[in-house]
Amino acid sequence: MAETTQLELVTPIRIMAQQAVEMVVAPGVEGLFGVLPRHAPLLADLTRGVVEVHENGKVTDRFMIDGGLADVSGESVTILAERAIHLGSADAAQLKTQAAEASDDEAAFLNAAIAAL
Amino acid sequence: MANLKDLKTRINSVKSTQKITAAMKMVAAAKLRRAQDAAESGRPYSTRMRQVIGNLASKADPSSAPQLLVGNGKDQTHLLVIMSADRGLCGGFNGSITRQTRAEVARLKAENKTVKLLMVGRKSADALRREFGDMYIDQHEGLQGTSVNYDDAASIADTIRSKFEAGEFDVCTLIFNKFKNAITQEITLTRLIPAEVDESDAADNDAAAVSYEYEPEEDELLASLLPRNLSTQIYSALLESSAAELAARMTAMDNATRNAGELIDRLTLVYNRTRQANITSELIEIISGAEAI
Numbered sequence: 139m140a141e142t143t144q145l146e147l148v149t150p151i152r153i154m155a156q157q158a159v160e161m162v163v164a165p166g167v168e169g170l171f172g173v174l175p176r177h178a179p180l181l182a183d184l185t186r187g188v189v190e191v192h193e194n195g196k197v198t199d200r201f202m203i204d205g206g207l208a209d210v211s212g213e214s215v216t217i218l219a220e221r222a223i224h225l226g227s228a229d230a231a232q233l234k235t236q237a238a239e240a241s242d243d244e245a246a247f248l249n250a251a252i253a254a255l
Numbered sequence: 256m257a258n259l260k261d262l263k264t265r266i267n268s269v270k271s272t273q274k275i276t277a278a279m280k281m282v283a284a285a286k287l288r289r290a291q292d293a294a295e296s297g298r299p300y301s302t303r304m305r306q307v308i309g310n311l312a313s314k315a316d317p318s319s320a321p322q323l324l325v326g327n328g329k330d331q332t333h334l335l336v337i338m339s340a341d342r343g344l345c346g347g348f349n350g351s352i353t354r355q356t357r358a359e360v361a362r363l364k365a366e367n368k369t370v371k372l373l374m375v376g377r378k379s380a381d382a383l384r385r386e387f388g389d390m391y392i393d394q395h396e397g398l399q400g401t402s403v404n405y406d407d408a409a410s411i412a413d414t415i416r417s418k419f420e421a422g423e424f425d426v427c428t429l430i431f432n433k434f435k436n437a438i439t440q441e442i443t444l445t446r447l448i449p450a451e452v453d454e455s456d457a458a459d460n461d462a463a464a465v466s467y468e469y470e471p472e473e474d475e476l477l478a479s480l481l482p483r484n485l486s487t488q489i490y491s492a493l494l495e496s497s498a499a500e501l502a503a504r505m506t507a508m509d510n511a512t513r514n515a516g517e518l519i520d521r522l523t524l525v526y527n528r529t530r531q532a533n534i535t536s537e538l539i540e541i542i543s544g545a546e547a548i
Contacts, residue, residue: 150487
């Protein structure tokens with residue numbers, strides 16, 4: 139097995155993901171960036187977008203986040219996001235009903251998540 | 256000798272008090288589960304946020320870094336943010352916060368500092384108004400309970416930030432009850448401004464000597480990160496405090512229910528003894544009456 143980096147995706151509500159991965163692609167405010175193991179320490183502001191988890195050159199997992207912060211070190215990637223949705227287990231219809239009830243800001247986020255599904 | 260009717264009334268009134276305390280205990284226990292989940296699941300986020308900020312603060316250059324991170328170099332005016340409950344009947348919860356506040360104010364006063372208070376929650380605000388009312392700069396109520404709202408936390412954070420930027424205080428400390436378990440709460444003092452640097456973290460960093468790259472530029476990143484950190488810390492304190500309040504109420508009401516039970520047992524014993532004594536004395540009267548004939 140190739141070298142891995144420890145991904146943690148944390149929201150105020152819960153820990154969304156905690157796993158060893160080969161590569162993470164995160165939506166920085168200045169564009170998407172990929173993080174491999176032994177990445178130089180980086181602190182990046184994130185924008186609304188999709189965090190992709192790559193294994194063996196393929197995308198294995200995707201999370202929609204609503205902005206946040208990525209703390210990257212050689213062994214780990216910690217993403218702090220105020221809101222996040224696991225796209226692998228999300229259901230478009232369910233998100234749509236949530237979006238209908240949510241505040242404008244949250245609804246915009248949920249709609250973006252539906253579009254990314 | 257106490258009369259039977261009075262005893263009966265007393266027993267009944269204690270019984271109805273017991274019913275109320277038992278109900279309050281159940282309500283607190285039911286709400287506690289939700290509040291505890293919220294507080295515990297919110298912890299990783301705020302801890303990590305604090306780590307990142309502490310990291311940054313330990314490396315920051317005091318002359319150029321934002322004041323929210325390293326402070327404005329002065330230590331004269333202290334703002335204490337006090338979180339208590341809105342409602343009473345929760346044991347020592349509000350009392351211990353009030354006591355801690357009093358001690359902290361006294362300590363700062365002894366060092367000739369100016370103290371200002373921002374009160375969250377009604378109980379401590381009421382308890383301290385007579386002594387420290389002139390130090391209050393703001394007061395919030397009704398934010399705690401089962402539905403702690405991030406926006407409320409953000410608005411408190413905004414108040415704090417604008418007052419800091421206006422130069423109204425130099426150091427900001429948060430005092431709240433941290434939820435430990437259903438029996439114990441821990442009074443916690445967290446310094447919000449300037450950011451707290453964990454000593455062990457700082458030591459680690461010196462050894463590793465990591466220098467971060469920033470995206471976007473450092474000052475731009477910090478400008479968006481620091482206010483967010485402030486809201487996050489206040490939000491997590493609100494969650495902790497709400498859970499701690501419910502836990503304290505549950506324990507206090509459990510004790511009250513048990514005490515009421517003991518009191519009922521004691522009163523019932525007295526009631527039965529009195530009744531028996533009455534019967535005995537009546538019998539003696541009848542018998543001695545009959546013998547006299």
